[in-house]
Amino acid sequence: MCPNSWVIEMASHKELMHPQLNPRRIRPVNQAFVRPTRGTTTLPTNPVFADLQTILSVLKATGLLPIYEQVSSFELGPPTKPNEFYSFFVRGVVHALTIFNIYSLMTPNSAKLFISLRETDNVNQWIELLLCIFTYTLTVFVCARNTKSIIQVMNEILKLDQEVLRQFGIALSNHCNFSIKFLVLIAACQAYIIFLRIKALSGVVSPTTYILIGFYAIQNGLTATYIVFASALLRIVCIRFQFVNQLLNGYAYNQLLGKNPRQLQLHMDKFPEDSLYIYRTHNRLLRIYKSINECCSLIIVCFLGYSFYTVTTNWYNLFVQITSNKGIISTHIMQWCLAWLCLHTSLLTLLSRSCGATTHEANTTSQILARVYGKSKEFQNIIDKFLTKSIKQEVQFTAYGFFAIDNSTLFKIFSAVTTYLVILIQFKQLEDSKLEEQEVV
């Protein structure tokens, strides 16, 4: 996505309010923003966030998102009473199942679940299971608390879209097709892991064990799905930021090269009015970005912790397999570890990339503004107004204020994984030498 390849013709607001009088200016050369305009304004039944429908319906069905009503194609209403009750009911069932699972984990019945390598590894798997349960329960709780703010965020995005459509005749697309791919990936990985787990079970298996395995997979899958949803929201915001940046880029020096003074004058005359629109939109986008951050940060922190733990233990398992069996890895364990690693690494990458991209776009605005052709004093004042308020004001997507999430997070997580891996391996060596010592004695 090269931003400089997009050209959007702009006009002053008075013209924009009546696009039919001046059809020449609706020329969305930029294909990336264009969604098939078939009935976007006329048919209220056209679902909002069409790219996200699958993932939204999964999350709605599991009570993580409210089953909102669609008032028009640019507004969502609160859920109806029966739907609200349904979400409430589903959440109740989930919590009941969680309690049941924790109980059955305590019983000796669950011992079969663990593919036993050695004592400490079972402890590891235990912690992993508990972490998963904790993450999912927290997700459900936070989602239940944030139903209103999520609908508000979606409404704000839709309102922004509506304004863009009215003023520029451009229907912004969402580019969230990746969400379906990830949904398939999550489902495939979880199904494969269930398959591996059941294959490894021996002896008579009670139905509670099946429930345990099934619910564990669902918990994992839904938490992952929520992360994909958060990334999709971020991607949507990112595209809006790009749009604003593109609008602004139309006034940059390099775009205006080669125009004669008269054309330049005409072009720049619209700048003061457009700048007001741009500033307002940027502010609103920042607010949306912040509210998404507030809604998701706790879940993301928890997920990152869980992911970190899973990735570390799986690498460790692989390592133990390689060293203890003199290079021969049991295919079962390898498949198992690789499935987990694949799932979590891809999710981590998705999350950090979408956060990084949005943050980058949000911070680019001031950079572009600095390049705007501001010959007269008035233009300079307008530009300064924005720039003075952007000094040392880097926008960030933080994990509950603990750390900023962007592409560097991926690097940090994997360096931490390496550190902990070394510590774990040292532990294993200590354990082995202690065992040897005891045998000698």
Next chain:
Amino acid sequence: MWQARRTWRHKFARFNQWATLYSSWALGLFPFVYVASSKRLRRSKWLIAYGIIVNLGIIRVSFRYYDDTEVVDLAEIYQRNPLSEQISQIQTGLNLTTLFVTLFRSWWLSEELGNVLNALLQLYETEYKSLDCTNFDNNVIYKSLTIWLELISMLFLTLGFNTPIGYKLFLGLAATMTNQLSILLLGMHFHLAVLYIYRSIWLINRELRMLATQPKIKFRRIHDLQGIYSRLVALSTRLASIYSYQMILFMLCLLSINITSIFYILVYSISLKKTLTLPLVLNFSQALAINVLDFWLHIAVCELTERAAEETSINLRLFNDRSTADSWLDRSITNFALFCTHRRPRFNYCGLFRVNNAMGFRMIVTCVLYILYLVQFDFMNL
């Protein structure tokens, strides 16, 4: 309904503030008296002397009966694992240092603290009328509940391990708990002062948001707000410098207690091969949880203030999309924005570190690492 709940919360928060004030006076930790005629706090030397005598007396009592409050199980752990005894001695030293430094610094620097408090008082009586800040009330309540929980958890820990409860144990325990209460109350003073600063910034933010929607703004008001903001920034710096040593030691204490207590449990369960009974686990985990909560509240309140200051910058952006011909207004807003970018309330202790969520997270991660190192260091002995 919401109104009712809010007032209930507000009242409870106010009650907690009064309770803090009176208990601090009783323990001689707040050497100020309110002079109604000038509406200012005045430092009283008599109160300082009273505080020194009371606290030294209590410390002496707790030393006298220190051996009686020793936990039996701990002695067993020390016997098994000499390293843990050495660590525990360092721990005791640290605790004592914290106690003395905290108490004496609070008396020595009481004049400066009085100035800061008077500045805050002045600000509040001239500027603010409506004070319904939910975050403020919540944080006051959380902190005071934590103090109660800390004391109760200590009671449970000591009584849970020592089966014969006698007169000496009771006296020693009471003295130790009073010592702990002193430190916690002094922490609460800092907490409250930071919260007052937070509430002022929050009020500035609210006013800015309101002004942004108005068609006509007096630029003088923006000037005034900037003036208040700059005073708050200066106050936060002064406050951080008054409480820097105390807070560093206090946080160090909490973190080191957490590390060592986890280590003790490991020694207890692995080396001594004792089964962990449910009451023991509950007792241990409640102490750990309350310690972490106390530590985190301290971080959270600093983070809250920093966030509010960031919010001010964001709110100033709301004035971007006004096409005003008023150059004075533009200039005052620009000035305010520039001031916000250069100076923000930061709680920087002795220049060592800035307290916020990021720092807290790093501290917790470091603690996990230290537990691992400690276990590795003493693995052969486990």
